[in-house]
Amino acid sequence: MDVEVEYPHEGAVVVRPAGRLNMVAAPALREVVDRVVAEGRTHVVLDLGATTFVDSSGLGALIAGLKTARAAGGDLRVAAVPAQVLAVLSLTNLDRVLRPYPTVADALA
């Protein structure tokens, strides 16, 4: 899995994990989120447009990221969520916690 990072404006960051976000890739995503939040970019948007698959360990990384961002006074949002990921969110009820934003721009607002 590749993780691309983009800085749209002060304090915000867009993180793009591409490919399979599973138990092997989850630690890498957690590290990226920890790093950007430590740098002061506490408004984190995860662009899942290029993510082909997420398992429960991947969801665990989302929750860890949300905790990190909140602890720093910011927020973590998920955007452009593909159908498979939406299905997993709904299966685990995680959509009760996280709102899937249609686009990155919506999530940055």
Next chain:
Amino acid sequence: MTGTRAEIRRLAAARARRLVVVRVLVVLVALTGLNYLVWRWTSSVSWPAWWIAVPLVLAETYSLVDTLLFGATMWRIKDRGNPPTAPRDATVDVFITTYDEPVELVMRTARAALDIRYPHRTWLLDDGARPELRAQAEAADVGYLTRGADWQDHERHAKAGNLNNALGATDGDFILVLDADQVPAPTILDRTLGYFTDPQVALVQTPQLFSNVPHADPLGSQAPLFYGPIQQGKDGWGAAFFCGSNAVLRREALMQLGIVGYVREVDRSVRSALRAADRVLARAGRTPEARRPEVAAALADVREAVRAAQGQLTQGEPLADVTYAFQRRVDAAARGMVSQDVDRLRADLLEVARLGIDVGDAAEPADEPADVVLDDAALDRLAHRDWSPLGALESVRTLVRAVDIDRSDEAQPVMPMATISVTEDMATSMRLHGLGWRSVYHHETLALGLAPEDLGTMLTQRLRWAQGTMQVFLRENPLLQRGMRLGQRLMYVATMWSYLSGFAAVVYLAAPVVFLCFGVLPVTAFSVDFFARLVPFLLLNQLLFLVVGRGLATWRGEQYSLALFPVWIRACVTAFANVVLGRPLGFTVTPKTRPAPGRPQWHRIRPQLVALAVLVLAAVVGTVRLFVADAAPVGTAVNVAWVGYDLAVMSVVITAARYRGHVPQEEAV
């Protein structure tokens, strides 16, 4: 291992025949049992002696329900035979959990784990964080995991927490869990992984047996009926239990359990925090400070925010959005309060300066009022400082912290292994079944462990199991959980029900004593009616045990289920106090070493010794009354026989108290 096709067919036919016999027996036991019990309730309760008659008929009802649940378990007894072939490319982590077991014992298990044939990684999960064990693990090329800084000042959740911590540090598809003493066979993964080719299978449990137990098994350590017919029966109903060790689990299933649990806990805690918020704000509104208009306005603002958040939750808005908006709103309200406060402060100071009054430390800013100007960042800091001047603000800030999605009360927001009970295994498998995952019981000994070798340790262990089971019964009752099928619910209830036996045991011990000493009969008569109904039931029940047990040593288990009645009662009472009244479970610390040789631990079985003495005394008194008081001969005979049975069963505790640990045959010679 792999027989010819004809042999496999022959075995399958034998299994089918046996199942027919078992089912016929179950039906007969159920019919005779119900026939007896209906007669007992309708025609034979001695109402004048209700104080013993009613407890007895209730105890008998309890026992019949227990028998019927056992029968239901046996109805679907499932012998899986040879397992499917293991997949080629699965990744496996082997977890060996330890807390304070001797280093040599742990390393023996670790070395055996390294020798498991299927490719895997071996990890020692050392909750004792012992440097010596770390050094030996590293020398043996075994992974070593211990709790990190995240766990400081947080509830550790014992073994469940230890496993959850390790799940966060590893990434294998499957996890083999081993207790520190359970030495695995090299084939353990080859024989179990095949079941996971069914993508819905989350758990494969294998038996737990102990190598340091003599044939007579004085402490009842082996559980041949449970790791055999009972688990096979539960398996038939799709409800084979996780028993904490010698089991392989699918990581994805556990992680999913963790996510679902996280959502449930966040939802629950946010709702309860908002309810508490309403109460705190109402209280804050009654303080003298709240009479100041700006404070009153801020409180009203926050109260409005609480109401809005509750409304959004009702409409199904995502929790992260609700809590985020709520926190922002409360922050703004709090900032408003502080900035108005500073305005007042500055006004006061200016006034102080104008009047030229010396105000001590406060005089410095009074000379230069411009310094009091606070930028937004400073205001933020002020609003987050603990010395904030307004009491109400403190309450508000506590609320904000509580209404969040991060489960700051726990070291890990996501906890795959259930932590609602001191026995994490049963609770975890019940939640897995609730999510639709399947489980397998594979009846083949693939690991050998070490059982406690003294009465004290054994009693502590049984107490823990019983307490854990009753915690789950009270916290997440299988009859009330979502997602499980009826058969699965019944299998969990069956195990929990059996732990209530302590109360029935007291009645069974008391009833013959009451008759022999005072001549009070709890049944209307020991007549032909009575025996004609009871005896067939008892005989058929024993026959069922014989058929399903197929020569297994089930007598020990039968003895201990009665003889440990004080343990079962204590477990029920303490678990109730813990779950319902919020009291600690009150563990006795498990003794780490064997007791001094030659000193039986009589003090640990005092209630049983008292019961034994009373039973013997009652038999003597009853015999004397036969001649002196003209007591009923049949009643006396029945009750003396009953006492004899109780004595035979309870005597096991005397053997246990005198037991001094296992001496292997070769050494004993």
